[in-house]
Amino acid sequence: MTPERDNASSIFPISVLPPAVYSADNTPTAIDSVDYGAASLLLHIGVGGITFTGANKIEFVLTHSDDNVTYTNVTDDDVIKDALAPATISNGIVRSLTAAHAAATVQKIGYIGGKRYLKLLADFSGTHATGTPISAVVVRTRAAFRGAA
Template sequence: MRDQAHNFGAVNAIAPAVLSDDPASVTIDRSGFDAVTFVLQIGAGGISFTGSNRIDFLVEHSDDATNWEAADASNILGVSPVVAGNVLSLRSAHPDASVTRVGYVDGRKGDRRYIRLRADFNGTHGTGTPIAAIAILGKPRILPAA
């Protein structure tokens, strides 16, 4: 039997915390891996989300980890983006914890090496919302994956 533990990498994309403002973005280096899946965990909403008091989750990619652009719908798997790069938008009550998987593929010739999942808080968030995300790096070019 082959184990799974050595067939992927995992990196914190959003460190687990109760958040009421944008956390620092984590740059993920895809070097050596041909697939990325974000696993986003969101606890019960700290506020009643609305169109103006919301949290947007954005997937962005870059060639140099300096100049970022939103991933478009052709890059995103598993969810229908709200707009370019925006893979989830909390705009209504979120009373229960949830898990959302978001896949990423680079559709252009020559892979973009860097990727990130960014939580963008809009409006007023007097009470925080528990959030965490892990980037699962799959299809390693060399096994076992570090």
């Protein structure tokens, strides 16, 4: 293997939403990015367990913090969005499931805000008798030193 083609040594993923079938809010885990220059969120959503509506929905809320105590919602200035994200980030919502979700999707969101900590909440509203498969990973890159974990 040629070192210049090695990407695995320069990415540092952390699970923020372990793969599972969810039907209620998760407890967000803080992701520390102190030794990294960049972070991206990969959000994998399986086929919806219900037909989502404006009342029975899942909203994915991304927050950030300088001190791991006081978290605020990200805004458009804090993220680079893909086509699956809302046109405008409001209340930190980086993805909203409000209509049928018949096929699995993977969404990428680049974090460009200047805060040290990130949290992702899968916020369930309404009735979810059948859960939806979800997972999320934050991929940290541009480590400040060799041997970062």
